[in-house]
Amino acid sequence: MTDLLFDGRSFRAFLFDMDGTLLSSIASAERVWTRWAAQYGVEASRFLPTMHGVRAIDTIAGLAIPGVDPVVEAEKLTLMEMEDLGGIEPIGGVEAFLAALPAHRWAIVTSAPRALALRRLGAIGLVPPAVLVAAEDVSAGKPHPDPYLLAASRLGVKPEDCLVFEDAEAGIRSGEAAGAGVLVITATHQHVLKTPNPAVPDYHAVALRPAAGDSFYLGRQPG
Secondary structure, three states: OOOEOOOOOOEOEEEEOOEOOOEEOHHHHHHHHHHHHHHOOOOHHHOHHHHOOOOHHHHHHHHOOOOOOHHHHHHHHHHHHHHOOOOOEEOOOHHHHHHOOOHHHEEEEOOOOHHHHHHHHHHOOOOOOOEEEOHHHOOOOOOOOHHHHHHHHHHOOOHHHEEEEEOOHHHHHHHHHHOOEEEEEOOOOOOOOOOOOOEEOOHHHEEEEEOOOOOEEEEEOOO
């Protein structure tokens, strides 16, 4: 494996966004959000392109719907999403890739509430790692660096020694702001996302190689 995705840079820990990165829940999420928006006469096209990777409470607050409490509505949406798990699937190759990682060196960092994250992970049979940073764990969600900084701290590693796996612009900006390396997973992308970070379609395309100490290089899978 000579085609390294990050020339000369190795990583001690791996931080994964969930939706669009470990699993695809786009169909489920957009169904629920479209139904919710219709209750308030809001066109879903106003926010569907930008809601992915962002906490529900932040998306709702940004809509500024008169008389709507973002906290209350975010809780309603969480319950609706927990009941709609149809079409949720793992991103290609994710199970084998995660199995190759040391259990204490990877975390999930999601903008979803913890209860919803656990439901979606359960839907694809993925056991969550010891460190799972969810929406309620931070006061400032993505694109702020706080979620990834917290995950690195809980793993006991420096942010700059971490590699973030992301699919959405808000999450990419969050990982960059934290000082981590960022790899973009494009499995669910319908349009090219402009980013200077390396990108791969899924986990079949990448492979780990041991580096000095307890670190790893990440390279493209040959063939």
